[in-house]
Every structure is written in C-alpha cells, then in structure tokens.
Amino acid sequence: MIIKxxxxxxxxxxxxxxxxxxxxxxxxxxxxxxxxTLDLNRILKIILTGVTxxxxxxxxxxxxFLIDRHSTNLVGRMAIGPGSAEEAWQVWNEIQExxxxxxxxxxxxxxxxxxxxxMLDEKIRHLSIPVDKxxxxxxxxxxxxxxxxxxxEYNKENEEKPVDKNIQNGGPISDIFICDPASIDHELxxxxxxxxxxxxxxxxxxxxxxxxxxxxxxxxxxxxxxxIEFLQMLGQFASSSIRNTLIYNDLxxxxxxxxxxxTKLRYLKEYNEKIIESIPVSIFVVDHNFTLTMCNxxxxxxxxxxxxxxxxxxxxxxRVFIDGLDLMEELGRVINENKAEGxxxxxxxxxxxxxxxxxxxxxxxxxxxxxxxxxxxxxxxDVTNTVRLEQELNNAKKLSRLGKLSATVAHEIxxxxxxIGGYANRLKRKYSESGQTDMQSLDVIINEVSRLxxxxxxxxxxxxNKEIKFxxxxxxxxxxECLILAEAAAEQNAIDIVFSCGKDIVQGQSLYVNGSRDHxxxxxxxxxxxxxxxxSKKDKISMCIYRxxxxxxxxxxxxxxxxxxxxxxxxxTNIFLPFYTTKTKGTGLGLTxxxxxxxxxxxxxxxxxxxxxxTTFAIKLPLLxx
Amino acid sequence: xxxxxxxxxxxxxxxxxxxxxxxxxYEVLTAHDGVAGYQLFKSSKPxxxxxxxxxxxxxxxxxxxxxxxxxxxxxxxxxxxYGEFTQNFSTWAADEYLVKSSDxxxxxxxxxxLLYR
Numbered sequence: 001m002i003i004k005x006x007x008x009x010x011x012x013x014x015x016x017x018x019x020x021x022x023x024x025x026x027x028x029x030x031x032x033x034x035x036x037t038l039d040l041n042r043i044l045k046i047i048l049t050g051v052t053x054x055x056x057x058x059x060x061x062x063x064x065f066l067i068d069r070h071s072t073n074l075v076g077r078m079a080i081g082p083g084s085a086e087e088a089w090q091v092w093n094e095i096q097e098x099x100x101x102x103x104x105x106x107x108x109x110x111x112x113x114x115x116x117x118x119m120l121d122e123k124i125r126h127l128s129i130p131v132d133k134x135x136x137x138x139x140x141x142x143x144x145x146x147x148x149x150x151x152x153e154y155n156k157e158n159e160e161k162p163v164d165k166n167i168q169n170g171g172p173i174s175d176i177f178i179c180d181p182a183s184i185d186h187e188l189x190x191x192x193x194x195x196x197x198x199x200x201x202x203x204x205x206x207x208x209x210x211x212x213x214x215x216x217x218x219x220x221x222x223x224x225x226x227x228i229e230f231l232q233m234l235g236q237f238a239s240s241s242i243r244n245t246l247i248y249n250d251l252x253x254x255x256x257x258x259x260x261x262x263t264k265l266r267y268l269k270e271y272n273e274k275i276i277e278s279i280p281v282s283i284f285v286v287d288h289n290f291t292l293t294m295c296n297x298x299x300x301x302x303x304x305x306x307x308x309x310x311x312x313x314x315x316x317x318x319r320v321f322i323d324g325l326d327l328m329e330e331l332g333r334v335i336n337e338n339k340a341e342g343x344x345x346x347x348x349x350x351x352x353x354x355x356x357x358x359x360x361x362x363x364x365x366x367x368x369x370x371x372x373x374x375x376x377x378x379x380x381x382d383v384t385n386t387v388r389l390e391q392e393l394n395n396a397k398k399l400s401r402l403g404k405l406s407a408t409v410a411h412e413i414x415x416x417x418x419x420i421g422g423y424a425n426r427l428k429r430k431y432s433e434s435g436q437t438d439m440q441s442l443d444v445i446i447n448e449v450s451r452l453x454x455x456x457x458x459x460x461x462x463x464x465n466k467e468i469k470f471x472x473x474x475x476x477x478x479x480x481e482c483l484i485l486a487e488a489a490a491e492q493n494a495i496d497i498v499f500s501c502g503k504d505i506v507q508g509q510s511l512y513v514n515g516s517r518d519h520x521x522x523x524x525x526x527x528x529x530x531x532x533x534x535x536s537k538k539d540k541i542s543m544c545i546y547r548x549x550x551x552x553x554x555x556x557x558x559x560x561x562x563x564x565x566x567x568x569x570x571x572x573t574n575i576f577l578p579f580y581t582t583k584t585k586g587t588g589l590g591l592t593x594x595x596x597x598x599x600x601x602x603x604x605x606x607x608x609x610x611x612x613x614x615t616t617f618a619i620k621l622p623l624l625x626x
Numbered sequence: 627x628x629x630x631x632x633x634x635x636x637x638x639x640x641x642x643x644x645x646x647x648x649x650x651x652y653e654v655l656t657a658h659d660g661v662a663g664y665q666l667f668k669s670s671k672p673x674x675x676x677x678x679x680x681x682x683x684x685x686x687x688x689x690x691x692x693x694x695x696x697x698x699x700x701x702x703x704x705x706x707x708y709g710e711f712t713q714n715f716s717t718w719a720a721d722e723y724l725v726k727s728s729d730x731x732x733x734x735x736x737x738x739x740l741l742y743r
Contacts, residue, residue, distance in 0.1 A: 414726070415636045415638075415639055415726075416638070417728065418642075418726055418728045419728075421727075421728020422642040422646070422728045422730060423638075424728070425729060426642070426646065450729070453727065453728060
C-alpha cells in the first residue's frame, strides 16, 4: 500500500492508517463470509453489500456485470443502492441504528431477508453490453486497470487525456480519468445516471470475469486513490470467488447431468431386462468359451435349475440335444461360420430328460462389444400350443373335407336305403300276416338298414353347417330334462346316475348359457348316453356340476364319470374323431357331433381316463351374466 | 275314397309310398317332379299331397309355394332326406314336415291324421 504525499501531519497520518486498517478489515470480513458459500447470487450480494456498507467502503451504489459465456456480452447481474436520496438517507439511518459490523450484518437475518427486488437491481438485469474495444469498460478489462471516470469536465479541447498518458507510462492509476461520455456505452451512462464512477475490472488470472462499478451519487464523496487500490484488491478476490463458483456450478451441472444420464441408462437397462424377462422365450447368451454369461428367468424354468446356477457355467455342463443333434457342435458351427441357424418344431433333451414340449430354437452369432470375441445367442421358444393349434386346424380342415364328401355319399346312399328298408318292412308285414317266410332274416335286413340310416343321418347332421340360432338357454332346466331322459335308458341296465356335486345347480338354480336349446340337448344326451353305453350292468355314473371362474368369465362345468376306463392312450386322443368308436353299437359320430356343438357354443370338452378313476368327460360352457 | 298325390323323383321310393298308401286304402297318384306334380294337382284335385324337397325341374318347396298360392286348404306333407329344412321357414306352409325313413309308420299315421282332422 502506498501512502501518497509526504506533507501530511501526524494526525492526518493516523486517520489515514485507521482508514487503511478499516478497509483491510472489510476485505477480510467479506472474504470470510464469501468463503462460506458457493451460491453465486449470495456471493455477488455479499460483495456488493460489503462495498456499499456504511462502516466499510461506504459507496452509495455498486453494480456488477458478468461476462456471459454464450454471448460474451457484459450482462448486468446485480445492483445495490438506494433508488433516491431520501431512500439513501433512510437506509443509512437504519444501518447506523443496528450498529452491526459488516460481518455481523452479513450473517444477520436482516441480510438474509433483505428484499432482492429494487428498481436499480431490476433494471441492471436488462443490460447487456456487447464487446466493443473502443469503449472504456472493455479497455479496462483488457489492461486490467481500474478507471475513475469523470464525464463532467470533458470538452473537445482537452482531448489529450492526462490519465491516458499516465496509464501508458505505467504511472499512478488512481487519477481522475476525464473522458468523453461517448467512450462509455450509452446504455450504461443512462442507467448509472451520475457522471462520476469507478470501474474495476474483475479478472481471474487471465480470464475476464466481469466488472464492478461503484459511485457516490447521494453524498457526492469523491472516490480517492486509496479507495481504488482497495477496490482493486477486493476485485481480485471477488473475481476468483466468482470464477470458482462458476466453475463449481458448471461441475455441479455436469454431475447432475451425468447423474440424470446414469438414471436414464439404468432405467433403459431395467426396461430392456424387463422386456427380456417378460417375453415367453428363453434367451441364453454364451461367450466364445461356451460360458453362459446371461439368461432370463424362462431359461431356469426350461432347464429346471435356478437361473443363478446357470450363469457363469459352461454350457456343456448340461448335455443338450436338439432332435438328437449336439447343441455344442451346432453352437460351435454358428460361432465359427458367423451364421445363424434355426431348428423348428423340434424336441429337446436336457441332461437325458425330455420335456414333452415342442420347441423352435434359433442360434445367432452375438457380439456384446467390439473388443470381445464372438459368442452366440440361444433362443428357445416353446411352440407346443402353436403346433397343437396347427394340428387342430389341419384336422378341422380334413374333417370338413371328409364331412363334405361323406354328406354327398350319404345323401346318395340314403334313398336306396330307404327303399330297401321300406320294402323289407313291407315284406315283413305281408308275410307275418300269412305266417310264412324267415322272419329273422328279414329282421336282420330291417335292423341293419335302420342302423345304416342312423349313420347316414348323423353324417348329414355333422356335415351340414346348420346355422345355430342363439338365445339364452336355462342350462339347469335343460340338464334336468336330459337326466330324466337318460335315467329311463339307465334303468334298463340297472345303472345308477348319482350326483357327486352340484345337484343344487340342476334342482334349485337357474343358470343360463347363450346357445341353441336343441343342439345343447343333443350334445348332453349324447354324452350321458355315451357313459351309459360304456357302463356295465349295475355300474354307477356320477355327475358333478359346478361353476368356475375363468378370466373375466364364469363357466358351468359338467363332469360325467363312468367306471370303465378307456382301452388305450390312443382312445383318449382319437375319441372325438368321426367313426372312431370303442363300442359295438353306435355310429361313431356321437362324440364328434357333441364336440362340434360344444365348440360352436364357445365351450370345451375334455376327456380323461385312468384305471382308478374310470373315464370322465368334462364339458365347459360360458355362463351368461344375469 | 281319399285321393293322395305323391310327388317324388326317386322311383323305388315313389313306388314304395304308392303301394303302402294303396294298402292303407287310398287312391294314389304319383308324379316324378314338381312340374308333373303341379299338373296333377290341377287336373285331379287330390285330398292330400306329399312332397319330396329335392327334385329336378321344380323342387318341392317351389311346388309347395305354387300350390299354396291357389289352395290354402289341401293338407300337404313335405319330407326330405335330412333335417336341414326344418330351419327353412318356407316349410311352415306345409302341414307336416317329416324326415324320410324306411319305417313308414309315422308317415302313414300323419296322412291319416291330416285326412280326418
């Protein structure tokens, strides 16, 4: 610090030193408070408050501009100071009353709660001064030297500016710099609205941060060289604080952007994993060593092992064959030749176990990243249901063709048959009247013809695509009706029809299905008759009727059980095919027709059979919601 | 003696029906298709008509329609080889609908019923 002038007396010197000490103290207090925060606005506010605080520098007003990173303009950020002389007087009085030191004030609630808004502050935020090297503020930022500006005494004659020379010669910088108002940005002059002010450049090392401007508009105190030196000191400190904070905030922004990105990545990863987990396909990833590096839950289910016990193991720990082909060999080829391979509708054998399902298996070469060697994906899809549906569709197509053919044949057979039967009947009647001829032979003809007629009728019935007229049918009542009919037939063979459950549904309740009463009746009688025909004398047929929730629907399930099991496994799969019969009588179309009717009613019919439990047919029909 | 017109394209069946109905004591006229059937209906005024559905030239349902336009009184039995036509509302114009069978008991009963109702 330079104490200028040697002609000061002792008292003046003392006052001077006290001033210096006070200003040091202020800078010190500001720096302590600033070091506690990384909030830019708060830092700016502390600096500006420090500069204007009565006990400190005591400038009337202070303005802060920062270089905008995008536009490189100087942009107004904050201003502190009264809006008028009256207000100024009021503010000083208030602060004097509190008797706070600067540091106390900065840490007080009064500082915290100070309203941000003032006209001065509001206006500065609209100022944006573009780069212009001919203007003083920008020169100031270039050379790093403060300017104590006076616009009042400027006239054309003293164009040669003494201060300019001083600066060029490296002389004292604190002299008044009388300058042309035109060399200050017009907007700025208008905003400050007072011709004497000091510009302090804020530069951190070589980086321009902004400028600080102070003035004494209300008490018109002259800004002294000492003031400027301290302001310069404060400026250095302020610029590094501001710059650090800016850097810190940038860092914070990047970190939070990174964190956001990270969250997004994690979300994406979970999203992908969820997709992989929820598709009904098993996906294995193996690396070039055939080690399983990843798989989804389905894999565990397929292998019959916990998923976590699969990952990290060599795939050849398990002996896997695709229709007899060794998976390892196939994988090796896929990886070596870098060509995908598919195996469709195949059986799998895993550790000598053969799941009953049918699979589609695709092996695809797979690279997790550029620098890992080629591995492969194994995608296994259980297509049992699809294959089954395909087969059913094919069967249905075949049946439909067969049906049409049968109908044509049956129709042609029918008329001759009726004629033969009719004449046989006629013969029988005629001869029985005269007591001649072989009655038994005639009976055979008549019976066989009538059996043929029934077959033909059934074929025509099955093949005709009669449109079913749907209405709501009281299935409880219909079941009762069918049972009464069936009981008559059962009694002849001393067969007992009993309820093992659901008697109340038939006798007490009224459940409704959407359908054709006649068709349903035919189907139900067929199925009961089938049980009667399959039973021996004195056997028991038990019925169980119950309601069953399925998805959003409610079904009625009618189970009919007879003691005799089916003869073979083939019976179970073929029982609904036309002309497949295990009985000596019948047309072989009863169950086929029954199945067709039930399916036309959006229902299902299933059969199971075992030596212990006999044979059970279960008919499921969707109930109407009433 | 009640006069019955049998319209049936299949000769053996036509003869069977004819003989059976004669045995029952009726006078029987036969036609081999709808066109011939209509001519006989016009010329001989039968007391009852039995119609097969599937016939060449004019089928049973067309003939039924034609007759019913002129005569709503004469009993008509329509029969067919299979149950499909139960669904066809044209058959409602007939008095009785039957499925063809070698057992003519039901057929003969219906004839009697309709003639003496």
